[in-house]
Amino acid sequence: MYIQNIELSELLKLNSGEVFSSSNWLSIYSNTDLKFLGVFNKNHEAIGFFYYQKHKRAKVLSHISPPFLSPTCGLYIKDESTNPAKKISFEKKVHELILEHVKSEKFDILTLPFPEDFMDMQPYIWAGFQVTPKFTYHINLLESEDKLLALMSPERRKNVTKSIKEGLVVKESLGCLSSQALIEKTFQDQGLWYDKQVLINLFSVFSDSNKALSYSTYHQNQLVATVFCVRDKEKAYYILGGFDKNNSFSGAGALAMWHAIKKAKEFGLKIFDFEGSMHPPIEKYFRGFGGEMAPYFCLEQTNWKGKLLINLRGK
Numbered sequence: 001m002y003i004q005n006i007e008l009s010e011l012l013k014l015n016s017g018e019v020f021s022s023s024n025w026l027s028i029y030s031n032t033d034l035k036f037l038g039v040f041n042k043n044h045e046a047i048g049f050f051y052y053q054k055h056k057r058a059k060v061l062s063h064i065s066p067p068f069l070s071p072t073c074g075l076y077i078k079d080e081s082t083n084p085a086k087k088i089s090f091e092k093k094v095h096e097l098i099l100e101h102v103k104s105e106k107f108d109i110l111t112l113p114f115p116e117d118f119m120d121m122q123p124y125i126w127a128g129f130q131v132t133p134k135f136t137y138h139i140n141l142l143e144s145e146d147k148l149l150a151l152m153s154p155e156r157r158k159n160v161t162k163s164i165k166e167g168l169v170v171k172e173s174l175g176c177l178s179s180q181a182l183i184e185k186t187f188q189d190q191g192l193w194y195d196k197q198v199l200i201n202l203f204s205v206f207s208d209s210n211k212a213l214s215y216s217t218y219h220q221n222q223l224v225a226t227v228f229c230v231r232d233k234e235k236a237y238y239i240l241g242g243f244d245k246n247n248s249f250s251g252a253g254a255l256a257m258w259h260a261i262k263k264a265k266e267f268g269l270k271i272f273d274f275e276g277s278m279h280p281p282i283e284k285y286f287r288g289f290g291g292e293m294a295p296y297f298c299l300e301q302t303n304w305k306g307k308l309l310i311n312l313r314g315k
Contacts, residue, residue, distance in 0.1 A: 159251030
């Protein structure tokens with residue numbers, strides 16, 4: 001097996017079925033420099049892929065990571081082995097190839113999260129790389145609405161019921177410019193970096209219910225919170241939210257999220273994925289919706305220049 005650069009069209013031929021490796025998703029990065037890598041067998045047939053972006057931080061440091069909003073490197077491998085030992089050996093070989101490729105790249109900071117299906121990180125650990133566990137929450141949408149409500153924390157359930165009593169109204173908001181503007185303003189209010197063009201492309205491409213879900217909460221026709229999710233055939237993924245920092249309705253976002261969860265269930269999807277966070281307040285918020293914790297792993301490596309930048313910025 002070997003790894004080499006491929007074009008987006010070659011990646012799409014493998015059709016992983018997941019939204020973050022779809023033509024729709026990857027098209028939102030039309031103005032960025034993504035690197036697509038194909039995994040090939042001994043017969044020179046493409047059997048997998050992954051991708052990442054190599055960009056500058058502080059104008060001088062090179063950072064390898066998934067592009068803005070992509071949760072992982074999108075690794076997908078087509079493995080038809082049924083023997084457990086063969087499957088593990090095959091996956092280890094794939095990781096060894098990725099390791100060789102990463103080691104050949106020049107970078108100051110490496111942050112490469114893997115999809116949840118890939119749990120064997122031993123090759124990277126053996127090579128001296130840092131492997132960090134991260135976590136997301138999955139809601140099982142096969143449960144009834146009553147059961148989903150019962151699984152929430154008392155605080156989150158109170159957010160929903162109190163918001164309804166306060167007269168808050170939720171509306172579907174795909175294509176709603178004010179909701180999109182609120183998401184962007186939330187990035188600005190929190191002092192977070194974002195790629196404006198990618199947001200514009202995202203809202204343009206993911207503008208119908210076959211690709212996305214979006215709900216916004218209003219008080220007396222004034223927008224106070226919004227959520228935006230993308231979807232594939234099995235999962236909905238919460239990726240963006242916005243809120244008016246001046247509003248006093250603490251449950252407005254939870255009410256919009258609950259409507260997105262219910263809509264995902266209505267579509268027959270199996271899982272609602274919160275895409276995780278390692279920030280304690282955000283993790284607590286996601287946890288309150290009653291999902292099950294799901295781990296995934298991130299490959300990390302930082303040289304002295306990268307460590308200096310991280311220490312200076314407190315990140």
